[in-house]
Amino acid sequence: MNYRDVYQKWCEDPYFDKKTQRELQEITDEKEIEDRFYRKLEFGTGGLRGVIGAGTNRMNIYTVRQATQGLANYIISQGGEEKGVSIAYDSRRMSPEFADEAALCLNANGIRTWVFPSLRPTPELSFAVRDLGCISGIVITASHNPREYNGYKVYWEDGAQITPPHDKNILAEVAKVTEFSQVKTMEKAEAQKAGLYQVIGTEMDDRYMEELKKQSIHPEIIQEAAKEFKIVYTPLHGTGNLPVRRVLKELGFTKVYVVKEQELPDGNFPTVSYPNPEAEEAWELALKLAKEVDADIVLATDPDADRLGVYCKDAQRGEYVSFTGNMSGMLIAEYILRERRATGTMPPNPALVETIVTTDMAKAIAADYGVKLIEVLTGFKYIGEQIKWFEEQNSYHYVFGLEESYGCLAGTYARDKDACVAVMMLCEVAAYYKMKGKTLWDAMVDMYEKYGYYKEGLATMTLKGIDGAAQIQEIMSNMRNHPKTSLGGFEVLAVRDYKKDIRKDMKTGEVTSTGLPSSNVLYYELSDNAWCCVRPSGTEPKIKFYFGVKGTSLEDAEKKLEGLKKDLVQQ
Secondary structure (H helix, E strand, C coil): CCCCHHHHHHHCCCCCCCHHHHHHHHHCCCHHHHHHHCCCCCCCCCCEEEECCCCCEEEEEHHHHHEEEHHHHHHHEEEEEECCCEEEEECCCCCHHHHHHHHHHHHCCCCCCCCCCCCCHHHHHHHHHHHHCEEEEEECCCCCCCCCCEEEEEEEEECCCCCCCHHHHHHHHHHHHHHHHHHCCCCCHHHCCCCCEECCCHHHHHHHHHHCCCCCHHHHHHHHHHCCEEEECCCCCCCCCCHHHHHHHCCCCEEEEHHHCCCCCCCCCCCCCCCCCCCCCHHHHHHHHHHHHHCCCEEEEECCCEEEEEEEEECCCCCCECCCHHHHHHHHHHHHHHHHHHHCCCCCCCCEEEEEECCCCCHHHHHHHCCCEEEEECHHHHHHHHHHHHHCCCCCEEEEEEEECCCEEECCCCCCHHHHHHHHHHHHHHHHHHCCCCCCHHHHHHHHHHEEEEEEEEEECCCCCHHHHHHHHHHHHHHHHHCCCCEEEEEEEEEEECCCCCCEEECCCCEEEECCCCCCCEEEEEEECCEEEEEEECCCCEEEEEEEEEEEEEHHHHHHHHHHHHHHHHH
8 A cells, every 4th residue: 555545544443543534634735644644653673652643653542552562572482471561661752552462462562561650750660671680671751852753662571772683583573463343452450450551660760770879989088078069950841850869969969940931741842842962052050050059060860760961160250051961981990990990990801892983081980990892783772782791601890881872871761871870970079179179171171181182073964754764875885885095185095884884994995894793884994083973863864974983182173074074074
């Protein structure tokens, strides 16, 4: 059937509720109809993500049920019905409804579910999967996407988002569910009576909170600094409000100021169009409050509280400076390595894990402390996977992991990035430096002076719809088939094509394996410690360009970065 036939079926088939059919019948724009029905919403290696609305290419109860039926079929094939699935959701529109639809579909297939009674951070779900001994987990969230989106992320029993072979196997099972008649569901009351639908109690919050606090290295420093150290925090209408405030309070931070206008959960995100700590507009209210109270540090978490954004005061200029995820991650990483070594609490064979598009400063820090540095593909699930392998192989001990997109994890209680632990660790780091008469910005400058002026950037092109998807593939194809010899004034030394699993040395012509799983990613190793990387987004209609340089000063690094960015995005 073409998109028109599918649209007509949704408008007429009594399987779809009246509200859905009215929404579709009121559409007058043919392009809108095409966009909603030209394909099924893609179930990628992490799950679903899309605009909320009626249609096969939208997030709605029907597409959620369809995806869940595929997951249920796979869980049954693995004998995981009794282990069950834990489910959490964030503050976005339709999140509670989608969580229940997923649970009831699983229940109808004889699979137990444990559902949080209200919104929770994504990392707490990761913790709960392992704590409850579940075979899988689901989080209903679209992370930091615009307000019109929602999503559905799948976790496996190790607590990380699904990785090979489970991701491909689940994908295959979801693809087999071609008709809604294949999808099972049941009434909630019936599922509860049968003991299939269970509600997770508040003791899970307590256990999660205890694990967070275990990551603190110097609680005595917090007590010493607490009376003077001022924190401004915004949850951006998301799930971070309660857990972030609780962990800061229990650690002893007393001067925590929350942005009132953004404190309560609201899926319409009334104060921001894009609830992302990376977006400048998201900080307007927090920075206003910071200036009023003279805050030392300003923090923002995204709607599902797995990403943390940071501003800190530059005492010399009296202005608040924005920190990238690379910068805040490096501050936490060095603090952990330095203080673990100083206190004799560094585990044997320590390892620092980062993604291939994260700052190269991590390599310099790891080398300085004699710590193993491991790079993985983009996506925190690959960092979580390393923790599992370390434990299975008794090889390394994980001490910290990070990705450039504002995500990191201290500790192994969870297997996904956690903004709650990032908040508490960064506040401890900032308190440590305050006791030494320094700000976080001072500490960052010290790191630049010691390791080099590393600077990174990200540029994105948004290309929506059928035409946009074709354009993204054309850009990747052109770059793959016509490799450049120079970019931004830097010589191309080697090209890694992760889709073909090859690394080609551009001087010698030698071809070797990348050593990482197949992914539609191109990575350029450039002269003078520079690099760049190109990949289509897995969750949005975007192509992303990452790049990094090492300069002799902040000004030099900025100049080099701008030149590289300009050349790269013209591809």
